[in-house]
Amino acid sequence: MTRNPFVAMGVAVIAALALMGLFLRPQAAAAGGETFTVDSDGDDPDSNPGDCVCATSGGKCTLRAAIQEANACAGGQTIRFSSAPMLIYPSSALPPLTDDHTIIDGSDRWLAAGSYEYPGVNLEGDGNPFHGLQIQCSYCAVYGLMVTGFGYHGIYVSGGAQYSEIGGNGSHRRNVVSVNGWNGIRIDGATTTSNTVAGNYVGTNPIGTADSWGGLSDWGNGWHGISVWYGSGNQVSDNLVGGNGWSGITADSLDGVLITSNRIGVSVDDQPLGNTYYGVHIGNGAQDVSVLSNTIAFNQRGIYVTGSGSSATIEHNAIYSNTATALSPPQGGGVLFTNGGQGIIRYNDILSNTAQSGGGIAVTGSTSWAWILSNRIQANRALASGSSACGGGIYAEDSDVAVLDNDIVGNTVEDQGGGGGVSFHSMDWGVINDNEIRDNRVRSSVSHFGSGIEILWGGDLYISGNRVVMNREAIGAIYVAQHSAASGSVEIARNWVAQNSGVAGGAVSILESGGVEVENNVIAHNFYPSGLMASSSSEWVTSTNNTIVSNGWDGVYLYDAHLALFNNIIASNGDYGIRHGGGSMDLLYNGNNVWDNGDGPTNISGVNFYMEEDPQFFDAAGYQYGLRAGSPCIDAAIAAHAPSDSYNGLSRPQGGGPDIGAYEMAPPVYLPMTMRGF
Incomplete structure (x- = not known):
């Protein structure tokens, strides 16, 4: 990988400061509660790990040496940085952080770019095949850093870490985690529980916009922005996640995670910065996933829940302008439950999404089920070229679905097909009750059926208590x-x-x-x-x-x-x-x-x-x-x-x-x- 051109800008400044003698060796402190101040962008190890003095053989405190001392010394330590900009190129993987209550804190070393601010301390992997930071401790934290360019995960939380924080909502606690080869931030392991990833920019440039920065236009991580595998009780909140190569946030094989108040697929100024495939991906039997109060936009699909046992509660989200027509399956532009995915979709705004079937929401597969209630499902499209498009607002096939008390308004099926508002095909059981189904349409010169509701085949179905008004063209x-x-x-x-x-x-x-x-x-x-x-x-x-x-x-x-x-x-x-x-x-x-x-x-x-x-x-x-x-x-x-x-x-x-x-x-x-x- 070519070295990050943005982070290279700070090298000359750092060298000048070093010549002026402004980088001072830290003073010795009693064991426990030490603060190690990194005063070198070098990568030399500590000369005597365990003496609770961060010092290389040359008398400097590098990040590698600080982590070695933090791991070796009793009690919790804090690692800070003497100045910014500071660009650190590890030549090999840094030691995992293993001592509980250790904090790596760059929150007091930020820089300004016009009206924006960004972290002044940058760990740059230069494409090398290892992780950026590895957190294997409990009650630890990483604040206010840029972690970019590593061949594997940017920040990897594993090994039974509990109650640790990556970022936060306090002053300058945000990390920027971008341009890493695998995931930006990964939480992994059945015993890695109750950790928090909060307030970070993941896959964006340092200031969170969609613009080029430092000559680099694509700041996305190669796989997912934030990935949570196994474990329980972890929380992903208030992050800006966009431009990543697969999904913004993914949850797999776990039992309980909260994904809340994130902005996924947009820049800090609400411009499109979609993740390549999905905003949120829930799979491999991930259970009890709460997707709450997020903005999810400009991805190919907003939320994807798939696989036997995968379950989610999706509430109070704004899900808009996602387009799934090029995906396989090309269903569910806003939300898709399939192949056994199941759960509740309620109190969301699901707007202006597009898919071949189920522009707003799709539920498919004999073991899939969903309760869809009290949402605003508006201006979505089912769009196909030369094939059938169904369910501008909602499409359900071979599954069990209840559609209750929604506003299903202004959705459209383009080309041949049916169900401008709601389309049910081959349903074992289904309910469409107490909805406002208004101003939906099927626009086709070939075949057009059910501008409000379309039912094909199926078992026991109930359509009750709806206002079906001003639907057109079918x-x-x-x-x-x-x-x-x-x-x-x-x-x-x-x-x-x-x-x-x-x-x-x-x-x-x-x-x-x-x-x-x-x-x-x-x-x-x-x-x-x-x-x-x-x-x-x-x-x-x-x-x-x-x-x-x-x-x-x-x-x-x-x-x-x-x-x-x-x-x-x-x-x-x-x-x-x-x-x-x-x-x-x-x-x-x-x-x-x-x-x-x-x-x-x-x-x-x-x-x-x-x-x-x-x-x-x-x-x-x-x-x-x-x-x-x-x-x-x-x-x-x-x-x-x-x-x-x-x-x-x-x-x-x-x-x-x-x-x-x-x-x-x-x-x-x-x-x-x-x-x-x-």
């Missing part, structure tokens, strides 16, 4: 295809599906499927050919107690399908209430109120509906579809077909019988006059 805001009743059921219940638009199908579209139950939904004001569509389905699809109103064309459309309609309000749609578009048909119907549709109740001859009366909504113009007192729909549903609950959360029945439509109205309560304010 067949169905909610789209279910190729699901068989033999595999399980799909329940679409208590959703508000409104103001969505598309060129074909219905706002809720069911194709080639069975075992699908659509109940207690409000499907209104959609600019689709229909509110509900069942097509090419040789198995039964059931629609019960829905309110299907004011959709652009038909209320319900069926083509070559088996459809059961019970207790629905189908009113004020642009064309027919119920249209048969062709093909064979089996239609079961009872308890429906079909009223005031533009072309009439239906184009199916011989069909007479249970009711054709004004349902008397509270305020249809204001999208309030509860029933006024006196509505003919109150207590009028066919009880045998009515579900036990309702869109508005009341159990059925509240009165003499269940109500028709999605809402169940409670009987009026007449109060004594003394309680009415008279």
Whole structure:
């Protein structure tokens, strides 16, 4: 490796200071509590290790000699430096630091570059095949150094070290650990526990920007910025980690680590400085990894959790502008759980990430599972060229996933595919509940399905309590295809599906499927050919107690399908209430109120509906579809077909019988006059 051109700048200054006699030999001190002051950039060993005097045969204190004395003398010692800049080139590996309570402290030897500051003491490995600093002691610390250019790890914490610190948040405690051949900082070993890596710049130039410095443009470490293998209770916090050759931070084969408040993939001034592959990589069975309150941006993937037994809790992070389309697999631009990776993803902002599938989040593999809750998942893209792209916001395949109480907004599928907001493929079990799914779209001239939600194949799936609104450019805001009743059921219940638009199908579209139950939904004001569509389905699809109103064309459309309609309000749609578009048909119907549709109740001859009366909504113009007192729909549903609950959360029945439509109205309560304010 060519010598670091930046650190070489200090050589002339150091030589001049030496000629002036400013480097003084340290005075002897009593054993224990010594401070050894490094006054030479040389590499000579101590002349008499154990006498607690740092002195080479030439009477100087080198870093090598100081470490030898610190290891040999009883009690904790502090190693300081006499001046800066000081450039130290070890000719061979420095001795590991083995004596507990030893501190190497360069925090009082910093330099300025304009408005920035950086460490003035630099250990430079010049590409040689050994580690920079090795920490094998407990309650030890390394503060305020630059550690660059070593062929192996920059700083290596191992050998059962406990409660040691690399960097910190105090004044000038930050280390700069860059341009090392392996990892910048490595923690290793089952008994190496409860250590802290904090406040460091890892993979950046000395001042943390993305600019060239000292003629060097790439300051990244060759592998990971910070790597934690084995052990438990270690913490990685408040570091700036960017530009590294593999991942920013990785956790492997361990039992508990906290990764918090780091800035990963950005420079100190928030410019892109991505790590080559992943922001955070969790694998090889690493368990109980907490990824908390980090910024993770401009990597190829934000967070990657993979391998049997690997588990993570991912909370309160800002994960943005990561692009995974060139990776294998090209899934999960923001977060990917795969091959048994599992955990919780909650309270994050997951924004503007890109992948072929799962622009924001992807979960794949039969042993993978995730709870995805209370996140903002916005402006992510699923992007493919000539192949299928799925799940602009979230993609899940062959796994168990719950998507709960998220804002899934403004995500996009580009090219052919589906699931602008959420896409589930071949899921054993899945839940999509209580989310805001808004303004997502599928932009394709070839095939485009499920602008809000896409379901293909799979087992038992539940889509409940969502607001699915203003999604665009696909067949169905909610789209279910190729699901068989033999595999399980799909329940679409208590959703508000409104103001969505598309060129074909219905706002809720069911194709080639069975075992699908659509109940207690409000499907209104959609600019689709229909509110509900069942097509090419040789198995039964059931629609019960829905309110299907004011959709652009038909209320319900069926083509070559088996459809059961019970207790629905189908009113004020642009064309027919119920249209048969062709093909064979089996239609079961009872308890429906079909009223005031533009072309009439239906184009199916011989069909007479249970009711054709004004349902008397509270305020249809204001999208309030509860029933006024006196509505003919109150207590009028066919009880045998009515579900036990309702869109508005009341159990059925509240009165003499269940109500028709999605809402169940409670009987009026007449109060004594003394309680009415008279």
